[in-house]
Amino acid sequence: MEYAVLTGIILVAGVVLALVAQWRDWRPPLWAAVLVGIAVRAVLLFTAADDAWQPVDYMESFQPAGVAVLNGQDPVLASEGGWHFLPTIPYMYGILLWLGIPWVYAGRLVTVIADIVLIPLVAKLAGGPKASLRALQYALNPLALLVAAIHGQVEPVALVFGVAAFVVARGPGSPHRAGITTQVAVRLRRGMAAHGWRSSITRVLGRGGLLHRSLTPVSGDRADLRRGVFAGALMGLALCSKSWPIWLIPGMLLLLPNLRARIVALFFTGLVPLFFLVTLPIFAGTPLSDLPKVIAEIQNIRPIVGEWGWTPQFTGGDWALEPTMAKLGTYAIYLSMIVVAYLWRRADPIDLTTALLLIFMVVTPRLGAQYLLWFMPFLVARPTRFAWPAIIGVSLWSAYGYLYMTQFEVDTWWALHSQWSRASIVLLPILVMAMPWGRRSTPELAKPVRVPVKQQVGSPA
Known part of the structure; x- marks a missing residue:
């Protein structure tokens, strides 16, 4: 990579500025944070696009998907396994290619614009008096810059919709919310003690019971339902970009008021991906008979391990097709997610989501450097004690792969890769420490705020 030194200087300067801003408690205007983010991303986009080295998947997987849309072909099938997701992002690629923008710029424009929109969304996610500081820190986040502007990976697109869904679901009021409370369980236990279990079940499931009252429309809940529609639609768009935002759904649902x-x-979270799937024959020219093939290709995930964490220790640091390791890792993900969801069940849904995403990184058997961006907006918005060691650690590891290893020919690259992938195990305990251990519960007073009916129609507060 020809511009590795310039890129490294920008990344290091950004980290230093972000840490100084934290130390000095700078709270710049939001527009200033956005302008800083635009400036550094623009510089890196143009230098990366002008470089002789281009990421393999960017050129051989993403570009064919965009060209397929441009030619009226199915992006999943025409890319020959290069694109494993719904066609939402290839549609964007196709439009930019149709406008005559060269691919080395077009693909990165999609991810860079999404990452810029994430800057104010991180401020919204953080809330409170330090919101603009968090926006500045995300604007300078080194991993976000590498993934969006250098790699052109699509994580920022999934994140922009996912974080927007959180912001919409939370709605007005305090930025801090309670997780699952114990009030219902306490009332059920008391009811069973006083009336017996049969009567208690009737009180929950019968007419006029708890479930019936929860599903019955009440005056003034139209705004709540509207939040549900928009939040679900945004989360559906996140799932159209990649499949991993499924881990964001629990937090989004808990932020909604009822x-x-x-x-x-x-419902809308599932409806949006279904829409993009069934409209493939209209917008992508996919024959109806090929829809099962598209679904099968989207579900086809090869069990490649050896890039990150515990699996490189067994593969010698090289990629390997290991179905057994992949299956064990998948079981570990499910088990750890259940444990973390239980431990953080009373936490703010944003803290629950941060914990879920971080534990995924610790136990997953397969991971690319871009996956580490998943938790960044949440951890930057709500930093923990070890947030910055985690941010700097994963950014250094990723930058070594993006900037240093790309200087060498294939044989040297593989030799460096074996050391690089095995070294990632050092980051696992740091990610565990960065989880919001001190925020496993939130005072139950921090409940969603229902906007009074008069205020909903525009009268002053």
Whole structure:
């Protein structure tokens, strides 16, 4: 990579500025943070696009998907396994290519614009008096710069929709919310003690019971349902970009104020991906008979391990097709997610989501450097004691792969890769420490705020 030194200087300067801003408690205007983010991303985009080295998947997987859309072909099938997701992002690629923008710029424009939009969204996610500081720190986040502007990976697109879903679901009021409370369980236990289990079940499931009241429309809940619709649609768009935002759904649902809004949000979360799937024959020219092939290709995930964490220790630091390791890692993900969801069940849904994403990085058997961006907006918005060691650690590891290893020919690259991938195990305990251990519960007073009916129609507060 020809511009590795310039890129490294920009990344290091950004980290230093972000840490100084933390130390000095700078709170710049939000527009200033956005302008800083635009400036550094623009510089890195143009230098990366002008470089002789281009990421392999960017050129051989993403570009064919965009060209397929431009030619009226299915992006999943025409890319010959290069694109394993719904066609939402290839549609964007196709439009930019149709406008005559060269691919080395077009593909990165999609991710860079999404990452710029994430800057104010991180401020919204953080809330409170330090919101603009968090926006500046994300604007300078080295991993975000590498993934969006250098690699052109699509994580920022999935994140921009996912974080927006959180912001919409939380709605007005305090930026801090309670997780799952114990009030319902306490009332059920008391009811069973006083009336017996049969009567208690009737009180929950019968007419006029707890479930019936939760599903019955009440005056003034239209705004809550509207939040559910928009939050669900945004989360659905996140799932159209990649499949991993499924881990964001629990936090989004918990941020919504009631059961009806959560049901509506879950419905639209599934409806949007279904829409993009069934409209493939209209917008991508996919024959109806090929839809099963598209679904099968999206579900086809090869069990490649050896890039990160514990699996390189068994593969010698090289990529390997190891179905057994991949299966064990998948089971470990499910088990750890259940444990973390239980431990953080009473936490703010944003802290729950941060914990879920971080533990995924610790136990996953397969990971690319871009995956480490998943937790960044959440950890930057709500930093923990070890947030910055984790941010700097994963950024250094990723930058070594992006900037240093790309200087060498294939044989040297593989030799460096074996050391680099095995060294990632050092980061696992740091990611565990960066989890929001001190925020495993939130005072139950921090509940969602229902906007009074008069205020909903525009009268002053």
